Amino acid sequence: MIAFSTNWIAGRERNGVALVQKILELGFDTIELGHGLNVSQLHGIREFHAQGKFKVLSVHNFCPMPVEVLTDNPDCYEFTSYRPADRERAVRLTRQTLATANEFGARFVVLHLGRITPLSGMTDSLLSTLREKGVASREYARQKLEVVRKREKTARVYLDRVTALLEPLVEEASKLGITLGVENRSDFEAIPTERELLALLQRFNTPHLRYWHDFGHAQMRESLGLLDHAQWLSEIAPYAVGAHLQDAAWPDKDHLIPFHGEIPFDRLVPLLPSSLPYVLELSSKSKPADIIAAAERWKTQFHTPS
Numbered sequence: 001m002i003a004f005s006t007n008w009i010a011g012r013e014r015n016g017v018a019l020v021q022k023i024l025e026l027g028f029d030t031i032e033l034g035h036g037l038n039v040s041q042l043h044g045i046r047e048f049h050a051q052g053k054f055k056v057l058s059v060h061n062f063c064p065m066p067v068e069v070l071t072d073n074p075d076c077y078e079f080t081s082y083r084p085a086d087r088e089r090a091v092r093l094t095r096q097t098l099a100t101a102n103e104f105g106a107r108f109v110v111l112h113l114g115r116i117t118p119l120s121g122m123t124d125s126l127l128s129t130l131r132e133k134g135v136a137s138r139e140y141a142r143q144k145l146e147v148v149r150k151r152e153k154t155a156r157v158y159l160d161r162v163t164a165l166l167e168p169l170v171e172e173a174s175k176l177g178i179t180l181g182v183e184n185r186s187d188f189e190a191i192p193t194e195r196e197l198l199a200l201l202q203r204f205n206t207p208h209l210r211y212w213h214d215f216g217h218a219q220m221r222e223s224l225g226l227l228d229h230a231q232w233l234s235e236i237a238p239y240a241v242g243a244h245l246q247d248a249a250w251p252d253k254d255h256l257i258p259f260h261g262e263i264p265f266d267r268l269v270p271l272l273p274s275s276l277p278y279v280l281e282l283s284s285k286s287k288p289a290d291i292i293a294a295a296e297r298w299k300t301q302f303h304t305p306s
Contacts (some may be wrong), residue, residue, distance in 0.1 A: 001030060001032075001057070001277040001278065001304065002028070002032070002245070002277075002278050002280060002295055002298065002299065002304055003028065003030040003031055003032055003057040003058070003277060003278070003279045003281075004023050004026065004028040004031050004035055004279065004280045005031070005032040005034070005060070005244070005279050005280060005281040005282070006019060006020070006023070006031060006032065006034040006036065006037055006045075007035070007036050007042055007060075007072075007281055007282075007284075007304075008023070008080065008179070008280075008282045008283075008284060008286060009022055009023070009038035009279075010034055010037055010041065010072070011036060011072065011284055012095060012284060013041060014040070014041065015029050015041070015044055016040070016042060016044020016045040016046075016047075016048065017039060017044045017045070017047070017048045018035075018098070018273065019041060019042075019044070019045065019048075020040075020045055020048055020054060021048075022236075023054075024053065024054060026288055026289060026291055026292055026295070027295065028280075029053075029054050029055060029291060030055045030056070030057050030297075031054060031055075031056055031057070031105070032057055032058040032059065032110075032279045032281070033045070033056055033058070033063050033067050033101075033104065034060050034063065034227070034281075035060040035061060035062055035063055035065065035072060035074035036072035036200065037063055037064050037065065038064055038065050038067075039064045039065075039067060040064070041064070042064045042100070046103070046104075047106060047138070047256050051290040052257070054095050055165050055284065056101075056105060056109035057105045057106060057107060057242075058101075058106050058107065058109065058181070058277075058279060059097055059101040059104070059106045059108070059110070060074065060092065060097075060109075060110040061074065061094055061097045061098050061109060061110060061111050061112065062074060062076075062077070062095070062096070062097055063094060063097050064091040064100070064221060065097075066093055067168055071217070071303065072122075074112055075112055075114070077089045077090035077093060077188070077251070078090060078112075078113075078114035078117075079091075079113050079114045079161060079162045079164060079165045079166075079191075080113065080114030080115060080116065080117070080158040080161050080191050080221065081114065081117070081257045082117065083117075083179045087161065087165060087298065090165070090166055090297050091116075095169070095172065097109055098169075098172060098173060098176060098248075100136075100177060100236065101176070102176045102178065103117060106178070107178065107179060108168065108178065108180075108241060108242055109173065109178055109179075109180050109184050109200065109214075109244075110181045110183065110211070110244075111180055111181065111182050111183060111211050112183060112185065112190075113162050113182060113190075113191050113192060113256055114158065114161075114162060114190070114191050115158075115185075115187065115189045115191055116151065116154050116158050116189045116190075116191065117189075118154065118288075119150065119151060119154060119188075119189040120189060121189075121236060121252055122147055122151075122187075122188055122189045123186070123187040123189060123224070123289075124146065125143070125147075126140075126143060126147060126188065126224055127224070127251060127252055129143050130223070130224060130251055131257050135223070135224075135225045140225075141227040142248040144153075144224075144225060144226070146273045151188065151189070151193075151252060155191065155193075155196065157192065157203045158191050158204075159191060159192065159196060159200070160251065162191055162192070162200075163200065163203070166180075166200075166204070166228070170204060170206060170208050170209050173209075173217035174206065174208040176266065177288075178208070178242075179207060179208050179209070179210050179241055180208060180209050180210070181210055181211060181212030181241050181242055182197060182200070182201075182210070182211055182212060183212045183213075183214055183217070183244070184197070184211075184213060184218055184221075185217055186214075186216070186217040186218075186220040186221060186252070186254070188221070188224070190249040194227060194232055194235075194236070197211065197235065197236075197291065198242075199229055200256060201239050202227055206227035209242045210239050210240070210241040211236050211239040211241065212240075212241065212242050212243065212244070213233070213236070213240055213242070213243040213248070213272070214243070214244040214246070214248055214281075215243065215245060215248070215263055215265075215268070216244070216246040216247065216248040216254030216255060216256070216263075217254065218232060218233075218255060219254070219261075219262070219263050220248060220251065220252050223250050223251040223252065224251065225288075229268060230267060233268055233271040234271050239270055239271060239278060240272055241276070242276060242277050242278070242279065243272065243276060243278050243279070244278075244279050244281040245278040245279060245280050245298075246280070246281050247259065247260050247261030247263050248261045248262065248263055249262050249264070250262060255281065255282055256281075256283065256286075256292045257282060257286050257290050257291060257292045258283075258297075258298055259294055259297060259298075260276060260290070260294070265298075265301075266301070270304055278298075278304065280295070
């Protein structure tokens with residue numbers, strides 16, 4: 001299945017009905033309710049959904065956006081925050097997203113779990129050195145090693161915060177028959193890393209907490225020399241329940257239309273379960289004709305039904 005994220009147009013089309021109509025015109029009948037939707041847009045989508053003209057596969061936390069947040073920012077409240085009030089707000093908003101998913105009959109809620117705030121800017125610094133010196137340079141290797149060491153010393157308290165907050169949310173998702181999908185992130189300061197994520201999924205050991213793959217994010221980490229994209233998919237595939245489909249270009253340009261970047265989909269897609277649903281999550285600059293052409297090529301190449 002290929003679905004389509006509302007993120008493509010949510011920033012340009014304020015009317016929820018018109019927003020979904022533009023996606024349907026591309027040939028999609030299943031969508032992801034993205035993190036950029038406000039209460040007003042969601043109200044229009046709700047009324048349109050009642051007509052039975054489209055389905056909702058997944059909902060990206062937080063949906064709708066918090067009323068106090070004026071621009072799209074899925075990381076406005078983080079499970080890892082040192083402020084208890086912010087962590088509590090993140091949990092309340094996630095429960096609201098679960099309610100949204102339940103209302104629309106969505107199977108998945110996609111989560112960001114937060115970051116190690118004191119290390120903010122770490123990835124930007126790596127990218128700066130990468131562009132200047134190259135991934136194989138001694139300067140970059142030394143900096144990357146120092147970054148890894150620093151993160152290893154700091155991560156435990158943030159992982160513990162995430163684990164504690166996930167426990168009631170996983171229980172609630174289980175009661176609703178919804179799966180929480182933890183999305184991989186591009187920034188190295190994000191929680192969790194791949195190793196941490198595997199440990200987290202094994203600890204919970206439930207079908208209601210699984211992995212949501214983002215091709216663009218993984219490709220950026222490969223560009224940084226922090227990940228082997230194919231090896232990671234081989235390891236995480238048993239836990240994967242969905243994917244954000246986008247292409248990427250070296251070193252950190254993502255949300256490109258598939259086949260417009262450098263990701264070797266022909267090598268990576270066979271590593272994932274054949275039944276995996278894909279959600280196109282594209283830049284607002286993506287042109288309709290190019291989206292339609294890429295979707296058709298994808299369905300032909302990978303025998304993925306609409």
